Amino acid sequence: MAPLNSHSYHKVLALLAVIVSLVVTTTHASTITRRLETIPYLDYTGIEAAAREAISDTLKRRGVDESDLIARELLGPRQLSVTVPSCKKVSKRKEWRDLRYNEKKDWIRAVKCLQTKGDYGISPISDTLYDAFTQVHQTNWTDFHGNAFFLPWHRWFVWVHAEAMEHECGYSGPHPYWDYTLDYKNPTASPIFSTDPEVGFGTHGNIPLREIGQGGYKVDNGAFANLKVNLPIPHFLTRNFSAWKDWDPERHWGTALGGSFSPEQVKIALKAETFWELEAAIDGLNLTTFNDPPVVPSPDTPAPAGIIPLAGIHNGPHFFNMGDWNGPFWLLGTDWFPAGVVAPNDPMFWPHHTNVDRTFWRWQQRPGKQWEFNGLKGANRTDDPALPTDLLPFYGLGPDVPVALTLKTENWPMCYTY
Numbered sequence: 001m002a003p004l005n006s007h008s009y010h011k012v013l014a015l016l017a018v019i020v021s022l023v024v025t026t027t028h029a030s031t032i033t034r035r036l037e038t039i040p041y042l043d044y045t046g047i048e049a050a051a052r053e054a055i056s057d058t059l060k061r062r063g064v065d066e067s068d069l070i071a072r073e074l075l076g077p078r079q080l081s082v083t084v085p086s087c088k089k090v091s092k093r094k095e096w097r098d099l100r101y102n103e104k105k106d107w108i109r110a111v112k113c114l115q116t117k118g119d120y121g122i123s124p125i126s127d128t129l130y131d132a133f134t135q136v137h138q139t140n141w142t143d144f145h146g147n148a149f150f151l152p153w154h155r156w157f158v159w160v161h162a163e164a165m166e167h168e169c170g171y172s173g174p175h176p177y178w179d180y181t182l183d184y185k186n187p188t189a190s191p192i193f194s195t196d197p198e199v200g201f202g203t204h205g206n207i208p209l210r211e212i213g214q215g216g217y218k219v220d221n222g223a224f225a226n227l228k229v230n231l232p233i234p235h236f237l238t239r240n241f242s243a244w245k246d247w248d249p250e251r252h253w254g255t256a257l258g259g260s261f262s263p264e265q266v267k268i269a270l271k272a273e274t275f276w277e278l279e280a281a282i283d284g285l286n287l288t289t290f291n292d293p294p295v296v297p298s299p300d301t302p303a304p305a306g307i308i309p310l311a312g313i314h315n316g317p318h319f320f321n322m323g324d325w326n327g328p329f330w331l332l333g334t335d336w337f338p339a340g341v342v343a344p345n346d347p348m349f350w351p352h353h354t355n356v357d358r359t360f361w362r363w364q365q366r367p368g369k370q371w372e373f374n375g376l377k378g379a380n381r382t383d384d385p386a387l388p389t390d391l392l393p394f395y396g397l398g399p400d401v402p403v404a405l406t407l408k409t410e411n412w413p414m415c416y417t418y
């Protein structure tokens with residue numbers, strides 16, 4: 001592992017000030033300036049203590065002496081009075097199909113319930129916690145997509161969402177993942193996209209919508225029928241699975257997309273020797289050029305003959321839908337591109353990202369991998385090498401936390417396993 005360098009230390013220090021002062025006054029640059037509030041069920045003091053301990057453990061693991069001046073600054077003032085809480089229980093996440101009918105129904109109820117809860121000052125255009133997740137996800141999104149922050153950032157983000165479902169909306173069942181490798185040959189036929197009005201995520205819908213993005217279909221069936229979301233503008237939840245079904249069938253777009261989240265691709269990811277190789281495999285990054293997938297599936301960018309694009313097990317499931325859940329490309333060519341990565345608008349974001357997290361977790365179960373973290377950061381992967389002491393930005397959705405705190409899901413405060 002690369003040693004910590006002092007330049008990075010100082011960057012971290014500046015960021016650490018954020019976590020220490022905990023930020024009730026930070027504001028977003030936006031048309032409306034609002035005051036961020038603390039989220040009552042997140043234990044900021046405990047998280048701060050846990051963050052400090054995670055940084056301290058990281059320094060020990062790397063052989064850095066804690067009396068070293070830089071280490072002392074990095075660790076901040078010692079807070080003897082605060083001990084890190086421990087997990088009351090470690091909850092187990094489950095495949096969507098393994099949830100009982102009533103658990104599915106209640107999970108869906110709780111997701112929708114977030115539309116009735118306040119946003120703690122996070123979102124400049126709406127006042128619901130549901131939209132706050134989309135808002136935070138789209139803020140400076142290139143800082144935590146397609147680079148070393150991607151996996152730890154999304155792990156914490158999905159966990160905070162799960163906490164919100166529990167504490168704001170009373171959900172107490174298992175948090176689901178979608179194991180798309182069970183469906184990769186024909187993902188739209190997956191039972192998760194059932195039209196059941198109580199437990200189905202619904203299909204791509206039947207009513208063409210043109211007012212936003214590259215169009216799509218209003219989801220008009222399943223439990224999320226007629227769901228209204230507000231970013232980047234108010235609209236009905238939109239999907240379009242024809243990326244999977246129709247695009248350039250001669251060049252087998254469908255096969256290529258499904259192939260990107262096949263059991264084989266998961267196997268390749270799990271064989272990654274380093275954390276950075278794992279990230280590259282999961283995101284379909286080219287390890288030599290560090291480029292994004294060479295071909296982004298879209299109607300406007302047909303695949304060059306003979307090239308089968310592999311988007312990776314993270315992007316593949318996003319890309320086979322052309323709608324809210326797509327990621328940035330749905331908004332390509334509109335005023336909202338590239339600022340609006342509104343994927344959390346679609347509740348499918350959560351079981352999909354939980355499965356991405358599960359793949360990360362499975363890799364971490366290999367000997368010696370639990371605490372490994374490395375790779376490149378920054379929008380174009382050109383910043384300093386990423387360090388476990390780096391802080392992940394959450395823009396008011398709880399405190400910013402160091403990567404090291406996210407590396408073991410069974411530890412407080414996350415307290416979950418697979």
Ligand SMILES: [Cu+2]
Pocket residue numbers: 137145154343
């Ligand atoms: Cu994301």
